[in-house]
Amino acid sequence: MAEEFLNLEAITKTFGTNTVIKDLDLSFNSGEFVSLLGPSGCGKTTVLRMIAGFEKPTKGRIFADGREITHLKPSQRNVGMVFQSYALFPNLNVRDNIGFGLKVAGVPRAKARERVAEMLELIGLPDLGRRYAFELSGGQQQRVALARALAPSPRMLLLDEPLSALDAKIRVSLREQIRNIQRELGITTIFVTHDQEEALSISDRIVVMNAGHIEQVGAPFEVYNRPATPFVANFVGTLNRVEARVKNAAAQEVAIGEQSVVLKKLPATVRDGEPIVLALRPEALNLVNGADDGICLNARVEAVSFLGSVIRVGVAVGDTRLHVDLFNDRRSAPPQPGETLRVGFKDEDVISVTA
Numbered sequence: 001m002a003e004e005f006l007n008l009e010a011i012t013k014t015f016g017t018n019t020v021i022k023d024l025d026l027s028f029n030s031g032e033f034v035s036l037l038g039p040s041g042c043g044k045t046t047v048l049r050m051i052a053g054f055e056k057p058t059k060g061r062i063f064a065d066g067r068e069i070t071h072l073k074p075s076q077r078n079v080g081m082v083f084q085s086y087a088l089f090p091n092l093n094v095r096d097n098i099g100f101g102l103k104v105a106g107v108p109r110a111k112a113r114e115r116v117a118e119m120l121e122l123i124g125l126p127d128l129g130r131r132y133a134f135e136l137s138g139g140q141q142q143r144v145a146l147a148r149a150l151a152p153s154p155r156m157l158l159l160d161e162p163l164s165a166l167d168a169k170i171r172v173s174l175r176e177q178i179r180n181i182q183r184e185l186g187i188t189t190i191f192v193t194h195d196q197e198e199a200l201s202i203s204d205r206i207v208v209m210n211a212g213h214i215e216q217v218g219a220p221f222e223v224y225n226r227p228a229t230p231f232v233a234n235f236v237g238t239l240n241r242v243e244a245r246v247k248n249a250a251a252q253e254v255a256i257g258e259q260s261v262v263l264k265k266l267p268a269t270v271r272d273g274e275p276i277v278l279a280l281r282p283e284a285l286n287l288v289n290g291a292d293d294g295i296c297l298n299a300r301v302e303a304v305s306f307l308g309s310v311i312r313v314g315v316a317v318g319d320t321r322l323h324v325d326l327f328n329d330r331r332s333a334p335p336q337p338g339e340t341l342r343v344g345f346k347d348e349d350v351i352s353v354t355a
């Protein structure tokens with residue numbers, strides 16, 4: 001059993017009359033990398049700032065390593081923080097930026113110099129110690145900001161959208177570096193992002209937030225494949241919503257447009273004539289050639305996007321538009337717009353059937 005390191009107990013945060021976090025309970029294990037994921041304004045940064053000590057909860061308590069920290073100042077909490085804007089001191093070179101927290105803590109000079117050199121190695125910039133922020137790329141500045149946060153050996157690392165200001169390519173390479181450094185140090189890390197792909201790729205667990213509350217907490221695989229709520233299913237990954245109508249509940253017969261299929265997953269509570277929606281991931285749909293034992297629908301290709309490893313095909317089934325993700329096997333030619341074909345899926349791949 002992993003050891004719990006940080007606990008948020010019944011946290012509520014109100015700004016004026018606006019309650020932005022409501023009765024939130026959350027715990028983090030020692031050495032774990034957890035993302036807080038959710039749309040803009042859902043309260044992710046507020047949670048992070050309460051953990052850091054920049055905001056006080058209106059109600060509730062925070063514990064780290066067995067002791068209450070709710071009322072401690074940020075400087076007493078032993079946390080390192082990295083923000084979206086690199087926020088390096090412009091008048092200090094890289095070394096002095098990284099050594100800043102050590103100086104404030106009164107670490108002897110020789111020891112601080114050694115630690116700074118170690119940190120420069122850790123972030124892969126051993127030769128850039130004398131540079132100033134304006135002489136570095138955005139990605140390099142963010143690595144320096146990370147080294148500055150880690151230099152005083154904090155017990156927790158808090159990252160607030162640290163990759164948002166960077167180009168797509170750098171973002172991917174830096175997120176891998178952050179994850180590797182975090183693993184190497186074994187430091188408990190909380191990462192705020194609104195980018196679901198980023199959260200899926202980097203985290204041990206994801207906390208999906210919506211309007212100040214938690215929708216689901218789970219490993220990326222779990223959150224993506226078994227979303228606990230319709231919000232999570234929509235927010236994490238692409239979702240097809242197939243509108244259908246119950247034709248004959250007893251026979252599990254469902255009409256999708258003009259076509260009839262048998263859906264074994266049909267809830268027992270539905271009635272004949274009732275509209276329902278099936279939720280399916282794009283990769284759960286496939287093209288059917290010849291016989292198939294799953295559910296098949298006639299479809300017309302409307303758009304084809306070549307994404308490299310995946311080919312995303314937009315199809316129309318009656319009035320319903322669906323995304324079908326095909327694995328690029330490098331042999332089969334992608335379908336063409338205007339083509340008619342059959343798309344299939346299996347009952348067990350339907351994420352949910354809602355009335």
Ligand code: ATP
Nearest residue numbers: 015018020038039040041042043044045046047194
């Ligand atoms: P984003 O991704 O846009 O940063 P977020 O999920 O991190 O969003 P928060 O920054 O935590 O969201 O904000 C949550 C809500 O709290 C928002 O409605 C915001 O306007 C409000 N809020 C945050 N800080 C303050 C403050 N100091 N005073 C008043 N309202 C605030």
